[in-house]
Amino acid sequence: xxxxxxxxxxxxxxxxxxxxxxxxxxxxxxxxxxxxxxxxxxxxxxxxxxxxxxxxxxxxxxxxxxxxxxxxxxxxxxxxxxxxxxxxxxxxxxxxxxxxxxxxxxxxxxxxxxxxxxxxxxxxxxxxxxxxxxxxxxxxxxxxxxxxxxxxxxxxxxxxxxxxxxxxxxxxxxxxxxxx
Amino acid sequence: xxxxxxxxxxxxxxxxxxxxxxxxxxxxxxxxxxxxxxxxxxxxxxxxxxxxxxxxxxxxxxxxxxxxxxxxxxxxxxxxxxxxxxxxxxxxxxxxxxxxxxxxxxxxxxxxxxxxxxxxxxxxxxxxxxxxxxxxxxxxxxxxxxxxxxxxxxxxxxxxxxxxxxxxxxxxxxxxxxxx
Numbered sequence: 001x002x003x004x005x006x007x008x009x010x011x012x013x014x015x016x017x018x019x020x021x022x023x024x025x026x027x028x029x030x031x032x033x034x035x036x037x038x039x040x041x042x043x044x045x046x047x048x049x050x051x052x053x054x055x056x057x058x059x060x061x062x063x064x065x066x067x068x069x070x071x072x073x074x075x076x077x078x079x080x081x082x083x084x085x086x087x088x089x090x091x092x093x094x095x096x097x098x099x100x101x102x103x104x105x106x107x108x109x110x111x112x113x114x115x116x117x118x119x120x121x122x123x124x125x126x127x128x129x130x131x132x133x134x135x136x137x138x139x140x141x142x143x144x145x146x147x148x149x150x151x152x153x154x155x156x157x158x159x160x161x162x163x164x165x166x167x168x169x170x171x172x173x174x175x176x177x178x179x180x
Numbered sequence: 181x182x183x184x185x186x187x188x189x190x191x192x193x194x195x196x197x198x199x200x201x202x203x204x205x206x207x208x209x210x211x212x213x214x215x216x217x218x219x220x221x222x223x224x225x226x227x228x229x230x231x232x233x234x235x236x237x238x239x240x241x242x243x244x245x246x247x248x249x250x251x252x253x254x255x256x257x258x259x260x261x262x263x264x265x266x267x268x269x270x271x272x273x274x275x276x277x278x279x280x281x282x283x284x285x286x287x288x289x290x291x292x293x294x295x296x297x298x299x300x301x302x303x304x305x306x307x308x309x310x311x312x313x314x315x316x317x318x319x320x321x322x323x324x325x326x327x328x329x330x331x332x333x334x335x336x337x338x339x340x341x342x343x344x345x346x347x348x349x350x351x352x353x354x355x356x357x358x359x360x
Contacts, residue, residue, distance in 0.1 A: 043274025046267055080263050087226055087264035094223025
């Protein structure tokens with residue numbers, strides 16, 4: 001399973017590609033940051049994010065894209081840019097037919113450190129260990145993107161079983177079936 | 181001046197095209213709503229919004245796109261979808277090199293009704309009068325999109341004069357000049 005993790009942001013959008021399956025050692029295929037200038041017009045910044053994400057999709061051909069789920073209770077100005085950058089990442093993936101998964105920050109932290117309240121340093125340290133890197137990826141957005149990809153690989157089996165159970169249930173009870 | 185107004189939303193994205201200049205009667209060239217199913221995946225909804233906006237840009241070839249500026253103090257769930265739909269609209273315009281302007285809801289209300297606190301019905305009534313329509317456009321999102329386009333046409337002369345003044349000032353004082 002090859003996953004592109006995206007930690008969305010307008011100024012720094014972290015991206016990281018991880019390959020592997022749950023229960024086996026994982027491999028990092030690439031990590032980086034898509035940056036856009038803070039003084040550029042918003043529309044141009046979104047185009048730059050789109051071009052950056054497209055390059056990563058072209059180069060690594062991931063089977064899944066995992067994006068951090070954005071909440072609006074944080075800083076008002078930041079959250080808008082984050083929501084907009086995440087929209088561009090989801091759009092790029094969905095346009096290619098690549099399934100998009102959203103994971104909350106606490107899901108990601110819990111997946112890689114065991115605690116949903118872990119700090120940046122702890123996440124960076126575990127990403128470094130799990131991917132057998134020589135040093136923590138920098139900036140933190142890049143490490144977070146890798147953590148998202150790892151989280152998706154590890155959570156996917158459970159999610160697939162859940163989806164299969166739901167599919168089985170709705171197949172048995174067509175009157176309650178939901179549209180895809 | 182031909183302007184596409186966009187009242188962003190995932191479930192209903194209002195779109196309206198108005199042509200004219202400040203101080204002269206305005207003409208509506210088109211109005212509608214881009215809808216996406218609430219039970220579809222977010223990525224697919226964003227792709228549907230993109231396709232809808234692209235169709236409107238193709239058909240009407242606007243010189244400007246005016247999008248409602250999204251604030252995050254409103255309903256948390258709604259504002260995320262609104263921010264994401266607005267990102268897609270801005271992206272579509274900027275990709276084509278069409279300038280994007282953001283106007284706040286109160287700027288739009290003040291422009292078309294004289295009051296920044298006008299209600300939906302008042303905005304609808306003024307849009308109907310200003311564009312000489314036989315009835316208010318429905319749903320309200322469609323009327324709001326037209327109001328955005330009207331607001332942009334009316335505010336553009338003042339904004340242009342401001343930009344020219346800034347450009348003149350920075351040309352005279354190059355040491356304080358800002359990067360574009």
